[in-house]
Amino acid sequence: MTKSQIWVSAFLVLFLALFLLSRLTKEEEVKENTLPVNPMPQTNISSENISVPDMIGRLGCKGCHGAELEGTRMGPQLTGLQQYWSRDELINYLRNPNSYMDKERFAKFKEQFPGVMMPSFNNVDVKDLGKIADYLLSLK
Ligand code: HEC
Structure with a gap:
């Protein structure tokens, strides 16, 4: 060359x-x-005229837990929760999911949903969280 x-x-x-x-x-x-976009929840909603399923939609729960709360690769199903949660504990959980991370079931979730974290909804009115808890606990 x-x-x-x-x-x-x-x-x-x-x-x-x-x-x-x-x-x-x-x-x-x-x-x-x-x-997948992290559906940042809108936490400042007022529940006056909206149904619990709508509230769950607006808070972004379905983005991770599925349109029918049947579970996705971003979050577990939200049916059959009554075997694991009391109403008060569930409200507590929604306000501060991190404090439950060391439970055995949550170790499994951590493997199942790597890199996704259940956000805390401590800005949501406790009364609304109570309605959401009642609703979730009614899903078989
Ligand atoms: C960014 C995704 C995401 C959003 C949004 C989200 N979650 Fe979760 N959720 C998770 C993940 C992931 C877990 C599993 C625990 C963990 O890894 O933090 C979980 C766990 C849960 C659990 C415990 C399930 C069980 O079997 O004990 C409940 C109840 C729950 N979420 C309810 C909700 C509700 C109600 C909303 C809306 C107000 C919501 N989540 C919004 C991702 C999400």
Whole structure:
């Protein structure tokens, strides 16, 4: 190879590397955009005229627990809870889920839903949380 041929091929390699690099970073951007959005709950709702299922919808519970609360890969099902929770404990849990993380069932959830955390709803009126608890405990 002559000296100029070497230069040309060096430039070609550089060009290709830059091209691939830009492709890679672009793909990363796309991936970031398609990540499941953490449905940040709206916690300042008033329950005056809204049903409990609507409240559950507005608070973003369904984003993780499913439209029918049947569970998704972001959160467990919310049916059959009466075998694990009393009303008061459940209200407590919704206000401060972190304090229940060391329970045995929650160790399992941690493996099942890596990187997803049940948000605390301590800004929601306790009366509303009571209604939500009653509703959840009625789901068989
Ligand atoms: C960002 C996703 C997400 C949102 C939003 C969310 N949860 Fe959860 N929830 C989880 C995950 C994940 C768990 C499992 C425990 C853990 O890993 O923190 C959980 C656990 C629970 C549990 C305990 C289930 C059991 O079997 O004991 C209840 C009850 C619950 N969520 C109710 C709700 C309610 C009600 C709402 C809305 C007010 C809600 N969650 C919103 C992700 C979410």
